[in-house]
Amino acid sequence: METIGDREEDIIEEFSFFDDWMDKYTHLISLGKELEQMIPENKTSENQIKGCQSQVWLNAELTENSILFQADSDAIITRGMIALLLRVVQGQTPEKIASYDFNFIEKIGLTTHLSPSRANGLVSMVKQIRLYGVAFQGKTK
Amino acid sequence: MKQLNLKHDFPILDQKINGKPLVYLDSAATTQKPQVVIDTIVEYYKSSNSNVHRGVHSLSERATDSFEAVRSALCQYINAAHEYEIIFTKGTTDSVNLVAHGFRSLLNPGDEIIVSELEHHSNLVPWQMLAQVSGAKLVFIPMLESGELDISILDSLLNSRTKIVAFNHISNALGTVNPVKKIISAAHAVGACVFVDGAQAFPHMAINVQELDVDFYAGSAHKMYGPSGIGLLYGKSEWLEKLPPYQGGGEMIAEVKLKESTYAGLPHKFEAGTPNIEGVIGWGAALKWLEGIGIENIKKHEDDLLIYARGLLSEIPDVIFYGSAKDRAAVISFGIKGSHPYDVGVLLDQMGIAVRTGHHCAQPIMTSFKIPGTVRISLAAYTSKDDIDMFIVALKKTILILN
Incomplete structure (x- = not known):
């Protein structure tokens, strides 16, 4: 399976083609539109992360030795960010996810979306992804 | 144009x-x-910084004079009857909390507090807290689809149990200018006390508290070209006298013994601790700038x-x-x-x-x-x-x- 590092490299390369912010955001928005819809049953208040600006839902399931995430947001740019974050951690082991730093976001120049002042729910989502990693460690089959 | x-x-x-x-x-x-506000704050620290209302030395006197001059300017600006009716607070939110907290000892279960549906959380949550503690009931002036308050039903909401009516002068979310005078006179007809959140009004219109006949009026310096962390509560002196102090500490006392103290008169009764001196002085510069433009x-x-x-x-x-x-x-x-x-x-x-x-x-x-x-x-x-x-x-x- 691809490592987290491979996937990060892919994304960084993908974003390196964009010269200006418009292309970058157009791409981010199309990623948001393409992100798989979350199963409505998983869009529970338990799975909801309340941001001041946009809402995020995150669900995680353990299968074999990997975590499968599903997430959604009411804002399309936040959905695009979710698509990027999940692409890297999807199906990875709890151990890897527990200590993952999502540094590639800075390298593609989208780090403001992970700033606490944005209050878009993504900062808490990143924390929650790691917490799932911690919680599922040792529970692997 | x-x-x-x-x-x-x-x-x-x-x-x-x-x-x-x-x-x-x-x-x-x-x-x-504006630059003049920034310069005034810098100049204050360069030449006049000192604690106010104490000390016999010249710097303290200079700082106190500048500080109190702003109270006087604000008093004139909003046409308050007395300078001691201007209380310096941290801002509008602090002013709402001061009044809502003070009413804890004045309300009884069954009393009613009227708030509008058009409020910023700062003019809603403190009243919710007051209702919880006192057993008073919250009643709402509904908002119409236009973003205006439904004043037509106001008379049916008001009664002898209504103790407080709180609403904003201008809505921060929609910009609606509320018919303040109308609501105030209706509330006064049943003997209720009126609190107006003027945070959004201060930068956009002349405020005349005596003409409005408002009991409490609040605002923040940072929304009118002044520094953050400083605001005011205007209160009619008879209401300010009725409210107990909000916070205890230095500046707000007359005499302190180990087991009890007597409190200072207005406005100091509500100004515990060293105030935001540079904030007040910077606000004075902002007000002067604003009045210069008109x-x-x-x-x-x-x-x-x-x-x-x-x-x-x-x-x-x-x-x-x-x-x-x-x-x-x-x-x-x-x-x-x-x-x-x-x-x-x-x-x-x-x-x-x-x-x-x-x-x-x-x-x-x-x-x-x-x-x-x-x-x-x-x-x-x-x-x-x-x-x-x-x-x-x-x-x-x-x-x-x-x-």
């Missing part, structure tokens, strides 16, 4: 954001500060720009306006069909345009419109026609990208 041209007074506005000239359309959140000139400038901006926005098919009150000030709240306000705000920021998105700390209003929030532009004396033009170009581009 003849417009004010004040950009050169505001050094912060001369910069680029994301490579584009900054267009600041978030003045209802906080206004920028609040009527500022209002005219903003009203013209508001009509101009609304006209351009209404030509964009995807724009949905929230709030269509007849009397509105300095704020346009809107949405883009099919788009989340957050997305609109993020893309505008990429083009150097600062707007506010979200629920504007007024969630009940958003709930009644069944939306997560709005995009809000808000104007100030320094906003220019160019700002509006650049914003409109950026908004059209934003809609293109989102679709």
